[in-house]
Structures are given as structure tokens and as C-alpha cells.
């Protein structure tokens with residue numbers, strides 16, 4: 001029960017007004033925010049993160065979790081990560097591993113049948129994200145394509161098959177990582193997501209990251225890299241070097257769709273090096 005106090009204080013602080021009655025097991029019921037347009041974090045349910053040994057993650061939740069939530073009704077910024085709140089966020093462990101699956105489910109419900117930006121007009125299915133809610137490694141792509149839009153799952157088309165191969169190459173499976181995108185609805189003709197669309201949708205990505213608290217993030221291509229690193233520098237210069245998003249190590253690499261278009265030995269080698277570095281960091 002003591003574990004719950006900082007979470008309840010934290011939820012209050014970010015404006016959550018209504019809590020479902022707690023189930024007999026601590027923190028196991030969804031928490032609802034009063035205003036769905038500004039996502040608020042919550043805890044619920046229990047599941048288990050496999051193979052996570054980072055001592056930082058074993059910290060208790062006795063300290064007040066750092067907040068990254070912006071004031072209600074304030075337009076979200078596209079710069080998600082490395083501002084003044086970065087240090088606070090870095091000290092925040094996220095919900096206990098056993099609460100993460102349900103917390104993601106609550107977030108999915110908050111997203112609802114989203115009409116917050118114009119991308120909803122052309123989509124078939126929202127592509128929220130998939131994988132282990134307690135994953136140590138998270139991939140962030142750009143936005144759904146036609147196959148993903150049809151199926152409601154990220155990276156299931158040609159680029160997805162390539163990503164699956166990349167994941168297997170570093171000794172993991174798709175089920176052991178978490179995969180999400182910058183925007184959750186397909187941009188028309190697979191164009192890049194626009195600034196307002198990213199600003200509207202990215203708070204949901206932030207909350208996925210906050211909930212999962214992966215040990216390592218791999219950004220796939222420019223839009224994801226620019227968003228998380230808050231930079232205009234191109235992927236060619238950034239890939240292969242470590243950065244961070246609110247204290248989480250980030251390795252940018254080429255998008256698998258780009259790799260398929262420019263399937264050179266050199267590009268394959270670069271992506272392999274980036275993923276190998278991510279795997280080593282994960283194991284460290």
C-alpha cells in the first residue's frame with residue numbers, strides 16, 4: 001500500500017480527478033483522466049518484464065515520480081524530450097512492471113477512436129503499438145503504411161518484415177520488444193507526418209515510453225529521430241551515435257523502408273552496427 005502513495009500524489013498533481021475504486025490488489029484498476037484530450041498517466045493491472053536487470057529499475061517508487069505532463073489544454077509541443085524536465089523524467093521509473101500492460105491499455109482507451117488531427121479522416125485502423133509492455137528495447141517508427149492501416153499493427157508490411165529480420169538478427173523476437181510510431185494513423189500516400197499531426201499525436205508516444213521505460217530506444221528514420229532528439233540534424237549524421245531521450249539511451253538508425261530502397265552492403269553494415277550497439281547496451 002505504501003507503494004501507492006507517491007503514485008496517487010503524482011496522479012493528483014497532474015490533474016487526475018477520478019479514480020476507479022482500487023481492486024483488492026494494489027493499483028490494479030484503471031485510472032481515468034477528467035479531460036481525454038490531454039493524456040494523463042495511470043496505473044493498472046500486473047504483468048512482468050523479462051530479463052531486466054538494470055539496477056536503476058529496481059529503485060523503489062518512494063520518491064515522487066517526475067512529471068512530463070503539460071498543463072491542461074496547452075497545445076502540445078513537438079519537442080518531447082530533452083528540455084528542463086529531462087532530469088526529473090530520468091529519475092522516474094515508470095509504473096511498476098506488473099502495472100504496465102494495463103497502463104498501456106488505459107492509454108489505448110484514452111486514445112479511443114481518435115479524431116484529434118486530420119489523419120483520422122483517411123485511416124482504417126489506429127496503429128497504437130505492439131509488443132512487450134515491459135520490453136527493454138523499443139523501436140519507434142514514423143507512421144503506419146497501407147498494410148499497418150489495414151491490420152492495426154505497426155510494421156507488418158515489407159518494411160516490417162525487414163524490421164523483424166533485424167530484431168531476430170540481434171537475438172530477440174518481435175514479442176520481446178515494443179514497437180510504436182510517431183503518429184498512430186496513416187498519413188495519406190505515406191507522406192511524412194506534418195508538424196501539427198506530430199504535435200497532436202506524440203504525447204501518446206511519450207506516454208508509451210513513460211509507461212514502458214525501455215532500457216534502450218532505437219529510432220527508425222528521420223521523423224522519429226528528430227522528434228525524440230528534438231533536432232533538425234539528418235539521420236545520416238545521427239545514426240550510429242548514442243543520444244538520449246529523457247535519460248533513456250537512443251540509437252538512431254535507418255528506417256527499414258529506406259534500407260529496402262537503398263539495399264547496399266554499406267547501409268546493411270551500418271544498420272547492423274547500430275543494432276548491435278543497441279543490443280550491447282541492452283545487455284549492459
Ligand code: URA
Pocket residue numbers: 127141142143144145148153154155156159160181257
Ligand atoms: N513504417 C513505419 O514507420 N511504421 C510502420 O508501422 C510501418 C512502416
